[in-house]
Amino acid sequence: MHRSVVNPRRDARSAIACGMRSAGLLLYRRTAGGIEVFIVHPGGPYFARKDDGVWSIPKGEVDGDEPPLDVARREFVEETGQTLDACGVSGVPHPLGEIRQAGGKRVEAWAVEGDWPAGAELVSNAFRLEWPPRSGTMQEFPEVDRGGFVSLAEARKKLNPAQVEFLDRLVAWLG
Secondary structure, X not given: OOOOOOOHHHHHHHHHHHOOEEEEEEEEEEEOOEEEXXXXXXXXXXXXXXXXXXXXXXXXXXXXXXXXXXXXXXXXXXXXXXXXXXXXXXXXXXXXXEEEOOOOOEEEEEEEXXXXXXXXXXXXXXXXXXXXXXXXXXXXXXXXXXXXXXXXXHHHHHEOHHHHHHHHHHHHHHO
């Protein structure tokens, strides 16, 4: 198996220089067992056998002048197939601020309270990728291959490590 060498410092500088920004929503619900959050697992062959540390809040890249909160709302629908209305979200999203992931990407998030619609399936947009690498064969993969509500403890294990900060901010805000 061929692996390319990655220079994390160079890649982080490149990400910052390019202004890589994402915006997302942290959907949460209150249960008898405590707070649960909705997180998603990235689709595609690179993440197929990875679990802990690779999940994310539903999010997507901010392009141009589109307001980040609008991006977060749109990306939630694109990655889950559900609108915020369908998830029973009402009220104003609470800002959780911004974090910087290891690769340099900045992620801004908002918390919204709601629940997954009964019986609804997760449906995600797809992306095309040459797979296997250098094969000349393009395949289509879902951006997100699964998602669901998990406890805060489980989310701390599964989330991208930098995004765990959003959980701390949510807990602090909820008191």
